[in-house]
Amino acid sequence: MAQSIRIQVPKKGTFTCSSSTAEEALEYLRQVLGEPWHGNKLLSCGLQKLEADDLLHDFNDDFVFTNYSCLSSGPPVPIPRTEVRGITIKQLSHLLEFVKDRVSTWYEPYSVMPQYGQPLSFDDFDRYHANFWVVCPATDRPLNCSYVELVASEAASQRPLWYVTYLWQQPLHEFMTCLRRHASLRELPESTAYWDSALANNQHTLAPEICDNPRKLDFCRALKLCTGLLLIFDQNADVMTRIWVCFEASLALEERTMSLVVEKRNKEKSGKHFLLDVAAMDRPGEAHLITDGLAGAEERTERALGLLLKGQREAKFPRFIMHKAAYVEISEANATNHDDKIRILNSLRCPRAKTRDLLDSSGSESALRFDPSLDALSKFMREKLEETEKLSSLANDLSVFLSENQKKTDGVEKLVQDMDEELWNEQDDTVQKFLPEFALFEWSKDRVEQKVQEIRVLHSYHAGVSMAYLLHDFVHLAQQRSQEVDPTFLRLKEAFWLCKDKVGQDLYCPRDGKLGRALVDLLPPKHRQRQNYFMSWTWQYSVGQVRDALQLWKAPMAAENVFFYMCFFVNNQFRLIVDGTPAGSDNLEEVFEENLRRCGQMVAILDGWHQPRYLRRVWTIYEQYVACSLKIDVAFVMPHEASASLSQKISLGDKGIAEVTRSLCEVNVANAEAYDPRDEKKVKDTIQESVGFQEVNRHVKSAMVQWIGGVVKDKFEKLVNET
Numbered sequence: 001m002a003q004s005i006r007i008q009v010p011k012k013g014t015f016t017c018s019s020s021t022a023e024e025a026l027e028y029l030r031q032v033l034g035e036p037w038h039g040n041k042l043l044s045c046g047l048q049k050l051e052a053d054d055l056l057h058d059f060n061d062d063f064v065f066t067n068y069s070c071l072s073s074g075p076p077v078p079i080p081r082t083e084v085r086g087i088t089i090k091q092l093s094h095l096l097e098f099v100k101d102r103v104s105t106w107y108e109p110y111s112v113m114p115q116y117g118q119p120l121s122f123d124d125f126d127r128y129h130a131n132f133w134v135v136c137p138a139t140d141r142p143l144n145c146s147y148v149e150l151v152a153s154e155a156a157s158q159r160p161l162w163y164v165t166y167l168w169q170q171p172l173h174e175f176m177t178c179l180r181r182h183a184s185l186r187e188l189p190e191s192t193a194y195w196d197s198a199l200a201n202n203q204h205t206l207a208p209e210i211c212d213n214p215r216k217l218d219f220c221r222a223l224k225l226c227t228g229l230l231l232i233f234d235q236n237a238d239v240m241t242r243i244w245v246c247f248e249a250s251l252a253l254e255e256r257t258m259s260l261v262v263e264k265r266n267k268e269k270s271g272k273h274f275l276l277d278v279a280a281m282d283r284p285g286e287a288h289l290i291t292d293g294l295a296g297a298e299e300r301t302e303r304a305l306g307l308l309l310k311g312q313r314e315a316k317f318p319r320f321i322m323h324k325a326a327y328v329e330i331s332e333a334n335a336t337n338h339d340d341k342i343r344i345l346n347s348l349r350c351p352r353a354k355t356r357d358l359l360d361s362s363g364s365e366s367a368l369r370f371d372p373s374l375d376a377l378s379k380f381m382r383e384k385l386e387e388t389e390k391l392s393s394l395a396n397d398l399s400v401f402l403s404e405n406q407k408k409t410d411g412v413e414k415l416v417q418d419m420d421e422e423l424w425n426e427q428d429d430t431v432q433k434f435l436p437e438f439a440l441f442e443w444s445k446d447r448v449e450q451k452v453q454e455i456r457v458l459h460s461y462h463a464g465v466s467m468a469y470l471l472h473d474f475v476h477l478a479q480q481r482s483q484e485v486d487p488t489f490l491r492l493k494e495a496f497w498l499c500k501d502k503v504g505q506d507l508y509c510p511r512d513g514k515l516g517r518a519l520v521d522l523l524p525p526k527h528r529q530r531q532n533y534f535m536s537w538t539w540q541y542s543v544g545q546v547r548d549a550l551q552l553w554k555a556p557m558a559a560e561n562v563f564f565y566m567c568f569f570v571n572n573q574f575r576l577i578v579d580g581t582p583a584g585s586d587n588l589e590e591v592f593e594e595n596l597r598r599c600g601q602m603v604a605i606l607d608g609w610h611q612p613r614y615l616r617r618v619w620t621i622y623e624q625y626v627a628c629s630l631k632i633d634v635a636f637v638m639p640h641e642a643s644a645s646l647s648q649k650i651s652l653g654d655k656g657i658a659e660v661t662r663s664l665c666e667v668n669v670a671n672a673e674a675y676d677p678r679d680e681k682k683v684k685d686t687i688q689e690s691v692g693f694q695e696v697n698r699h700v701k702s703a704m705v706q707w708i709g710g711v712v713k714d715k716f717e718k719l720v721n722e723t
Contacts, residue, residue: 006062007043009033010102014062023052029065039069039150042137047107047117049137064105068138068150071098076145077152082218083225085148085200086160086193089183093190094151096176099125099134106133127168127175127198136203147199160195161188163223165248166232167239168198178232178279181287186277187296194230195222213355214247214344223251228275228292235281237324243333247344250330250377252276254351256292276380280321288317290388308398311391326382330374349373412441420455425525456510462598463520464531464563464570471547471559473527478543486544489568490675493539497577509572516574523569531565534599534632536623539568539675540613541605548639549605565599592626602627602634608642609649610663618672618683621700625687628699636707650712657712664704667697 007015007025015032019025022043030037043050044066045059056063071094079085103122108115109132120129135147143150152158162182166175183192197219214220223229229252232239239245252274259273275292282288289295291310298306330348335341343358349371350357419434431452438448465474478487481495481503496503496519504517511518520528537546555562575581596602604624606614614620627634638646649656670693674680687696 003057005056008062008064008105010064010066010105019056021052021056022050022054025056025063026052026065033067035067036069037067038074039067039072040138040140040143041068042066044106047109066102066105066133066137068134071095071134071138072151073153076139076143076149077155079146079149079152079155079158081221082146082200082202083195083222084155084159085146086158086195087148087151087199088157088191088193089179089188090190091151092176092179092194092196095130095134096172099130099172102133109133122173123171125172126170127166127172130172131198131203135198139202140204144202144204146202149202157191158193160193160222160225161227162192162194163219163226163229163248163252164194164196164232165229165239165245167234167242167245169238170232170234174234174281174285175232177281177285178287178289179230182230182277182279182289185289185291185295195219195226212343213358214340214347215251215351216355219248220251223248223255226274228252228277231276231278233278233280233318233321233325235283235318235321237280237321240325240328241333243330243335243341243344246328246330246333246377247348249276250348253376253380278322278325278384280318282316282318286316288314290314290317290322290384307391308395311388311393311395312399314388315392315395317388322381322385322388326378326385328378328381330377331371345374348376408441412438412443415441416451416455419452423452423455423459424529453510460510460518460521461570462530463523463528464533464565464599465520465523466527466529467550467555467559467562467564469523469527470564470566471550475543475547486542488542489539489546492543492568493573493577497573502574502578504574509574511572512575514574516572516578518572518574519569526560529563531563531570531595531599532601533562533564534596534602534623534627535564535566536602536604536614536620536627536634537566538607538613538617538620540617541607545607545639546605548641549637550603552640552643553603553635553637564603565595592623593630596627596630596632600632602632604634604636606636606638606642608638609646609660611666612664615664615667615700615704616672618669618674618680621667621669621672621696622683622687624700624703625691625696628703634703634707646711657708661705661708664708665701667700667704669693669696669700 004016004018005025007017007029009015009029012033015029017025017028019028025043026041029041042065044064045061048059050056050063100122103120103125106120106129108118108120108129110116110128115124120133139145139147139150148158164179179194182188183190200222201218229249231245231249231252253276255274256276263273277289277291279287279289291314294303294306294310298309300306301309331345333341335344339359342360346353346358346360415434415437419431422430422434431448435445435448478492478495479485482491483495484491487495502516503519504522505515507517507522508515509517510521550559602623604614604620606612624634626632646660649660669684669687672680674683684693687693
């Protein structure tokens, strides 16, 4: 009887079976896991990768199962030409997630490493580890393909736009952080493909892809297909000690130089030459780039500003890395195969050299150190370093200047805000006492007075009349001017403005500088402050009705702190009544919305519940609609007599409630009227051109029903409490 063995399955748990061979164990897992099974599978024990016929009882430790099927959606997609096998950011992200979920079950496989035989960590997992634990086993026989072909869904989507080169010892997550930062900065979508040699090459058939002339390898053809090369530095800049990386970067520089020559010859400045970007991580783990020219949003702004933005960004690039790159000696770079190094150096010295001449080692390596043809890459890096430092210095100077300027701006804004507040309660010396403080910010007296005038204009539009004034002082003024005990506001129109002694006729309006002020601008500061309630009402009401309704309103604050936007006071009636300007405006919706939003709350005064005038006036219906659309809180109030009548009707039960609801839902904006026919037409046109009459009627009816529902609820709660 076979002994029981334990198999760890990442994200699934540990399974126990009595299989004898690796093949039997895999068949058992296929049956119990129910996972996709089209890809390769691996059963491992420590560092050992098991073959199908390996006996499991020869091993003492638990086994680990890795299913590579989840890396792809189906069989590999053949892509015969290696140079068009790019890997997308999305596919690389999937690879990183695959590694993250399983890395703790894998071990350091290379005996030269101090951690040999120890469990791997995600932070240290590099390309060598990825090749051993993912790329090679996932693409091995019977698939025998490259990693790109394994994960591709269609060949056309894998064509590379950028070429990326890096140090294999760099952790995979650092590589991905740099790549994502590059894609973000260059505004590249996740579908963008990068040519990555480790994933583009078939790791099982590398020999045919290697030849004696490095310029004839697939990576050279891939480089020519791309827009640019991204060189990713590790944190010690050891990437520049690898001869193949130096060769790739040098070829990219050749491509860049040739494309600039062509651009110059054609007298074009398209900025579409071959690009060479470099990326690196700083110690805290943030990726930074030095780009070849402006990138992304920097290109869409003024060039000078774009360069400053680039300078600010590149100032964060780790300087010690760039300094090391700027003084790289290609002749001292390392290669696993010494002949490869000789061929590469000779190819850089003589780009058109024949293959048979590339192994000529007549020039000693010490002599090659001083060959100027091998210094092109270092020279480019030094130029980039110098350019970056200049731009960074300029950006820093500008940043200091802008910071000081911002402090000045903030100081002025704070001073203006303070003066704005004090002007609501203006005294004779209010402006005078601010002049010395403004002088500290180089503001002249004329400039301050101009700002004061602007504030007074805004205050005139935004000032409301206090509820306390409406309940007391205004009642006496209305009676005095009209010679009536309880005049309507239509009667006050005559008594205030259609008479010889017009109210405010000898004072200039702060809004337009003409004679004749709005009533609100005649009030003392205690009765004239920022509006915090919008009053919806009609001029057909009497002063007593408005006062009576406000007295019954359960205001959430003292009457002295409630300030109404009330058209009778806030609008300059000299312009509307005396000069004949229509009350409406070309942007009626915007004006109402602005006023309502600024106030934030509405008080709607209804003259009664039975066929109220309120629901026959086009202005009030429109105000209700806008308030409902903006979800502005509305408090409905009525004079005492109307409230008592409503309460009595509700006391009758269903019949009374139905009668009240029916009456208050008789809303027809198409038949509603305004005092001025021009205003009526303007409001109705606005409604017709936006949501239409039916929608307005529906909104207002809904508001009425909701209000009556609240009244009924309050009525019965009161009865219950009294009981």
